[in-house]
Amino acid sequence: MKELFYYVRKMHHFAGFKLYLNMSMVLLISLLDGFGIYLIVPLLSIIGVFPMDTSSIPLLSAMINIIESWSLDLNLPIILALYIVIVGGQAWLQRSQALLNSRILQSFIRTLRMETYRGLLQAKWEFYLRKRKSEFNHVMSNELGRVNLGTSLFLQAVSSFLFTLLQIAIALWLAPVLTIAVLISGGLLALFSRKFIKKSKRIGEQTTELSKYYFSGISEHFNGIKDIKSNRLEQSHIHWFNKLTEHMERNFIQFGRVNSLSQFIYRVSSVVLIAGFVYLALEMMHTPAQQLVVVVLIFSRLWPRFIGMQSNMEQLVSCLPAFHTMRQLQKEYEADQELSKTAFEDEPEDFRFVDGIECLDVDYRYDPHASQYALRNVNVHIPANRMTAIVGKSGSGKSTLIDMLMGLIQPESGQVLIDGVSLRDERKLLSLRSAIGYVPQDPFLFNESIRYNLKLVDPEASDEQLWSALKFAASDEFVRQLPQGLDTVIGDRGIRLSGGERQRIVLARAILKRPAILVLDEATSALDSENERLIQQALEELKGSVTIIVIAHRLSTIRNADHVIVMDRGRVIQQGGYTQLSQENKGAFKLLLNYQAGSQM
Numbered sequence: 001m002k003e004l005f006y007y008v009r010k011m012h013h014f015a016g017f018k019l020y021l022n023m024s025m026v027l028l029i030s031l032l033d034g035f036g037i038y039l040i041v042p043l044l045s046i047i048g049v050f051p052m053d054t055s056s057i058p059l060l061s062a063m064i065n066i067i068e069s070w071s072l073d074l075n076l077p078i079i080l081a082l083y084i085v086i087v088g089g090q091a092w093l094q095r096s097q098a099l100l101n102s103r104i105l106q107s108f109i110r111t112l113r114m115e116t117y118r119g120l121l122q123a124k125w126e127f128y129l130r131k132r133k134s135e136f137n138h139v140m141s142n143e144l145g146r147v148n149l150g151t152s153l154f155l156q157a158v159s160s161f162l163f164t165l166l167q168i169a170i171a172l173w174l175a176p177v178l179t180i181a182v183l184i185s186g187g188l189l190a191l192f193s194r195k196f197i198k199k200s201k202r203i204g205e206q207t208t209e210l211s212k213y214y215f216s217g218i219s220e221h222f223n224g225i226k227d228i229k230s231n232r233l234e235q236s237h238i239h240w241f242n243k244l245t246e247h248m249e250r251n252f253i254q255f256g257r258v259n260s261l262s263q264f265i266y267r268v269s270s271v272v273l274i275a276g277f278v279y280l281a282l283e284m285m286h287t288p289a290q291q292l293v294v295v296v297l298i299f300s301r302l303w304p305r306f307i308g309m310q311s312n313m314e315q316l317v318s319c320l321p322a323f324h325t326m327r328q329l330q331k332e333y334e335a336d337q338e339l340s341k342t343a344f345e346d347e348p349e350d351f352r353f354v355d356g357i358e359c360l361d362v363d364y365r366y367d368p369h370a371s372q373y374a375l376r377n378v379n380v381h382i383p384a385n386r387m388t389a390i391v392g393k394s395g396s397g398k399s400t401l402i403d404m405l406m407g408l409i410q411p412e413s414g415q416v417l418i419d420g421v422s423l424r425d426e427r428k429l430l431s432l433r434s435a436i437g438y439v440p441q442d443p444f445l446f447n448e449s450i451r452y453n454l455k456l457v458d459p460e461a462s463d464e465q466l467w468s469a470l471k472f473a474a475s476d477e478f479v480r481q482l483p484q485g486l487d488t489v490i491g492d493r494g495i496r497l498s499g500g501e502r503q504r505i506v507l508a509r510a511i512l513k514r515p516a517i518l519v520l521d522e523a524t525s526a527l528d529s530e531n532e533r534l535i536q537q538a539l540e541e542l543k544g545s546v547t548i549i550v551i552a553h554r555l556s557t558i559r560n561a562d563h564v565i566v567m568d569r570g571r572v573i574q575q576g577g578y579t580q581l582s583q584e585n586k587g588a589f590k591l592l593l594n595y596q597a598g599s600q601m
């Protein structure tokens with residue numbers, strides 16, 4: 001409930017005046033609704049359904065007096081016209097209120113969506129290392145939808161409450177004893193119905209768990225579809241899916257059962273109550289028939305409200321777990337914001353460095369409680385405008401070191417400096433990031449055209465610039481041969497391109513950014529030797545004006561490196577010039593070179 005009120009307060013802060021306007025409209029609608037009902041009674045008496053003495057009904061006699069003071073004879077056409085004006089006006093108001101309601105809700109949800117998306121994007125990289133990506137899909141689609149529904153149900157509940165309150169006030173005025181009897185019965189029923197609310201909440205918690213499981217499952221399966229198909233794992237996955245959807249079906253049916261049972265109980269009790277009231281009123285209290293008609297009319301409007309409110313509450317509490325999930329995620333990403341809120345909006349200062357990037361006594365662990373360090377006592381200097389290669393066995397910490405140099409992760413102890421300024425300085429970090437062109441091991445491309453994918457880093461780039469970047473990455477020829485050239489759509493994550501083609505397009509994109517620092521993490525691993533040679537030549541031309549950091553398993557790729565860092569189990573075990581290290585006979589780099597030369601023979 002705490003989380004619901006958090007979002008309601010947020011909505012109040014966001015919508016303010018509109019929210020009150022909305023509530024006032026609801027009150028006016030319920031008032032008109034009351035008058036509409038009132039008018040049915042004289043209408044019935046005028047057309048001779050039953051004789052009546054209107055003076056015994058307080059509000060009605062006042063209304064009739066007002067109409068008569070306008071020197072109008074109370075006849076059928078006037079009553080009908082009034083009825084049409086009131087009910088028509090109420091319908092118009094209802095429409096305007098529904099529109100206003102929808103506007104408030106939709107813009108609130110959009111704000112929430114934007115806030116969550118922005119908050120997630122501005123969270124630290126470490127936040128993403130901890131969380132599952134499917135959790136974001138789940139929250140951004142399913143849970144946000146449920147928060148939307150819950151907030152709308154809450155607004156409805158408040159409207160219903162106000163509406164019902166007004167109707168109760170009118171009914172109390174007309175027939176206090178009978179209305180109190182209705183209220184007591186309603187209260188008793190609501191007390192009894194608490195268990196339905198509790199049950200709905202439990203079912204809602206299950207819904208959250210199941211949908212989380214569903215989202216993570218399907219996103220993992222479709223990411224791994226190639227493995228599933230090539231290893232013939234379809235059947236076991238279909239079995240998993242079948243079981244899960246069976247649970248989801250049961251969960252929904254269970255909610256339907258609770259909801260319909262409470263509705264059933266309310267409906268049956270309403271008939272029993274009406275019968276009881278009629279008996280009580282006529283036989284024991286000798287209430288005048290016309291008053292009874294009004295009360296029964298009001299009761300028949302009021303009771304469905306109780307039913308609606310009960311159902312509303314059950315649905316609302318079933319959405320509460322979604323509020324909880326959203327709020328938890330929000331707290332986590334807020335605690336893990338990478339930079340202050342305004343920093344992202346600031347234009348980053350121009351990135352310039354003359355000396356280089358330096359790690360001083362850097363330690364880092366992915367899990368602060370684990371004994372194993374991914375980086376341990378790392379001291380390296382990456383000289384500006386030179387090519388530095390990082391080599392070592394798989395798992396030795398190369399990618400972690402690159403993440404550290406890009407400021408994606410921060411050292412547990414020690415520091416990272418750019419020309420002597422710490423990377424913990426927000427402005428430095430931002431300007432560094434804007435100056436980096438990064439090509440990862442598993443390059444990322446959108447299911448859009450090659451042009452779109454390239455222009456992401458420079459929307460103003462001309463075709464000439466695009467082709468020149470493609471030429472740099474040895475990909476101009478194959479792009480020219482594609483049916484739509486630059487406008488060819490490349491499929492999800494670039495699935496319609498080969499691994500090597502994908503790598504080259506991402507390299508072209510990194511180059512188009514005209515980076516001061518180019519980071520290549522196994523970026524040419526999928527290339528044939530001819531294309532790799534072309535790219536090496538191109539990189540050679542960048543030396544002197546761009547700082548290049550390369551991770552490569554294939555040591556032939558780093559022949560042109562000015563500086564080599566050799567890593568093993570998180571430690572830097574050797575560093576120096578390529579030629580120098582390759583001549584140190586017992587050195588780790590020489591061993592790696594010998595090993596690769598041997599395995600290639």
Ligand SMILES: Nc1ncnc2c1ncn2[C@@H]1O[C@H](COP(=O)(O)OP(=O)(O)OP(=O)(O)O)[C@@H](O)[C@H]1O
Binds near residue numbers: 374393394396399400
């Ligand atoms: N997200 C993570 N969570 C926990 N441990 C991690 C994570 N990423 C890497 N590690 C661990 O940190 C160590 C260094 O990993 P890293 O990816 O930096 O190695 P690498 O040298 O780049 O390996 P490769 O050449 O296979 O890419 C490894 O022991 C690895 O298991």
